[in-house]
Amino acid sequence: MSSKIRILLPVKRVIDAALKPRINKAQTGVESAGVKFSINPFDDIAVEEAIKIKNAHKDKVESIHAVSIGPSKAQDILRVALAKGADTSTLVDVKDQEVEPLQVSKILKKLQEKHNSNLIILGKQAIDDDSNQTGQMLAGLLNWPQATNASKVKINADNTVEVEREIDGGVEVVKASLPMIITTDLRLNEPKFVTLPKMMKAKKKPLEILKVDDLGITLENRLETIKLEDPPVRQGGAKVGSVDELISKLKELKAI
Template sequence: MSKLRILVPVKRVIDFAIKPRINKAGTGVEKKGVKFSINPFCDIALEESLRIREANKGLVEQIHAVSIGPTKAQDVLRTALAKGADSTTLIDVGEEEIEPLSVAKMLQKIVEKEKSNLIILGKQAIDDDANQTGQMLAGLLNWPQATNASKVEIEGDQVTVTREVDGGADTLSAKLPMIITTDLRLNEPRYASLPNVMKAKKKPLEKLKASDLQIELTNRLEILKVEEPPQRDAGVKVESVDELIAKLKELKAI
């Protein structure tokens, strides 16, 4: 039975409880003066790695959290440490928006560096909703993958994942190494206790640049304009079925 070395990528995003606002230039979302936190899907991935360690005593050798983003992304890594991650790496790319393929290439280097054999990451980030990084990383590593996981079971080197699909549930099984992307129903993340938060502030945190990994950051997409969706017209109340039918005919809906 192989010891698990779990890699958990986590992303710093605008807090899910805040409604994003478009910036004055119309090129993206306003990021100044807003609260940031760990991406909810990434939080679920971290929680699942912790639960795997707790349910399988002695099986997990290391849980390593990695974040790609600005220097301030240290905050989400400190949160990961406070919750139970053993070590962390920040790949500092400044305020530049990094596309999923570049993210996957950098994660590939971290996988090789940390000798990870199980990667658990959120299926998507709530800022770009790309839902691509896990799949691209699996392609680069040539590893089996199970996306949108709602249940994970490990027995020896065999990993079984239940995933929700349109027709119900789909069950996949593969041997390590493997990549799993998490869905919302997989678990409910724990809160970090205040003592652990204070301890996490003193723990070492590895910092790297993309150049340290020999990765050239190249964006292939250009955002031309971001705008609010059009306002929906107010609904109309009717008093009877006859009035409803007349209204639908008036709108040429029937």
């Protein structure tokens, strides 16, 4: 096995995390017209970690290839990844079609094979659909070991990777040899701001645009959104004067 590490870095374009999403009039999804989009925050953490690994192991890391599956406008977030330090990138243009995690995983498998990547780092979930499935499904398709919800990553001299995962009541440490998949959690790092000069330089880095057909994949959605609605507004609390009154109120609410 080659000792060189080739990182595949999937990133997704989502509505900016600072905005509060609004449901569209048809109640079929979130309103996207006139809304600011940015790189998915968990994927931004993945980008930062990939660059950290590259800087710490310059003799080991051969390349970082960023990829996004989305509309043509997703080139913007690929430029961000390139500005931060990714070497090359690919956009799989699916126009405005929603792509489910299984289809995303199949596309990423094709790109892994194309670029011979042996380490895939991606956010544990996207903040738009919150599926938290792509990394796990991709690991299943590739039959690779996976370390999900990473809070710390360490590359050893023998190319084994140790990953700390926060779990209920403590920290779990897992270890595997390459190839492997890592999904990133919030505590892993804090992404740095990209300066304008770096964004300008990123325009000179390779950005390949493909269609799904180019990869021999047909998009097939298995899920249908019937309706999307806001949760009910929470009612204010009330003080009670005695245990008997509390029990009476709970009975009124059919809580007991």
